[in-house]
Amino acid sequence: MQYLRWLLLPFSVVYGFVVTIRNWLYDAGFFKSRAFDMPVICVGNLEVGGAGKSPMTEHLIALLKDGNKVATLSRGYGRETKGFLEASITSAASQVGDEPLQFKRKFPDVTVAVCEKRVMGIEKLQQKHDVIIMDDAYQHRAVKAGLNILLFDYTNLQKPQFVLPAGNMREPFSGRWRADVMVVTKCPTTINESDMTRCYNKLTPLSTQPLFFSSIAYQPLKALKGDDQQVEIDEDTTVFLLTGIANTAPLLSYIxxxxxxxxxxxxxxxxxFTTKNITKLADDFEACISAKKLVITTEKDAQRLTHDELKGLLVYVQPIGVKFLNQAxxxxxxxxTDYVRQY
Structure with missing residues (x-):
């Protein structure tokens, strides 16, 4: 598979050239980039797949929601609907997307909206809100966010940075210099100063771009049914891990x-997840002879599961958060907060 991707390098050159020209046209003002007279925070990354955008977005919501009327705005990846739509705690992932639904269920009092046209989305939200957090919108240049937070997955940072289709980059690595803040995410707890220096030298941030390091903060398991049932995992426990996320390596290492x-x-x-997927999981679970066994899934995946589908399985959700290193x-x-206070 890796050799096949090398064969795609010529297409990556073309793709990278097109994206670079597009960014230049926005920077030069030939393409319109709309700014708003309110704090708009963008959380994004350069790679395809997960870099910890959802936990970072949730950290921002928790930080700002008590003193501000906060709204989040996402594209709503994977939804079957179109246009602007506000999520409710009873929405389905097929209506608003799994990550926005996760935000809404975690923060019921915060407005969570989806709209593929972010300018339109902000126009609908701005009258009743003080702050808008755009999730996964770094490449959405039609909106000029006031604060761009760019995330980099620690495990992928030292790899060759090729754009699609030979690599996983949505745009050339030079796009990092549009960011206002950089965060290296999913760092191991054993990271040392030498590792951080290597990341710094790879990113070469500008003097105006503060660089932070964070790791995943794993929180106690929660029963999918929402009760307070506690569970302990030890070496005698068999874990059935059900995932539909981009990068499962950190979660596997933790378990x-x-x-x-x-x-x-x-x-x-x-x-x-289909009925066939869940049936296979249920059959494997029943066939397991372990006296202690349970199913673990992620918060994002839990939004795409229903109790009726799970056939009485003992399913727990693994919540995660952001832990900043170096007491930062x-x-x-x-x-x-200083950025938001400007308004």
């Missing part, structure tokens, strides 16, 4: 710190 008995039902990012969270939070 392995408790047990080596993991049966992974792995599907593509944003996969819509106050500095990061101050950058965000």
């Amino acid at each position: 392995r710190t408790f047990t080596s008995h993991i049966i992974h039902h792995k599907y593509p990012d944003h996969h819509r 969270q106050p500095q990061f939070d101050k950058i965000i």
Whole structure:
């Protein structure tokens, strides 16, 4: 597969050239980029797939929601609907997308909206809100966000940075210099100063671009049914891991710190679980002779599951958050709150 991607390098050159010209046309003013007289924060990344945008968006919501009327705006990837739509806690992932639904269920009092045309979305939200957080919109140049937070997955940062289709980059690596803040995410807890220096030298941020490092903060498991039932995992536990996310490596590594008995039902990012998928999971679960066994899934995947589909399986959700390293969270939070206070 890797050799096949090398054969696609000529197409990557063409793609990278087109994206570079597009960005130049926006920077030069030939393409219109709309700015708004209110704080608009963009959370994004350069790569296809997950870099921790959802936990970062949730961190921003939690930081700002008590003193501001906050709204999040996403494209709503994978939804079957079109146009502008506000999510409710009873919405389906097929209506608004799994990540926006996750935001709404976690923060019921915050407005969560989806719209593929972000300018239109902000126009509809701006009258009743003080702050808008755009999730996964770094390449959406039609909106000129006031603060761009760009995320980089630590595990992929040192790899060759090729654009699609030979690589995983949505745009050339030079696009990082549009960011106002950079964050290297999913860092191992054992990261040292030498590792951070290597990341810094790879990113070469401008003097105006503060660089932060963060790791995944794994929180206690929650029963999918929403009750307070607690669970403990040890080496005698067999975990059936059900995922439809881009990068499962960090979660697998975390679970392995408790047990080596993991049966992974792995599907593509944003996969819509079918009856056949759940039946296979249920059959494997029933066939397992382990006295202690449970199913674990991610918060995002949980939005695409229903209780009726799960056939009485014991399913737990693994919540995650953001943990800033080097005690840098106050500095990061101050950058965000100072920006919002300008308005």
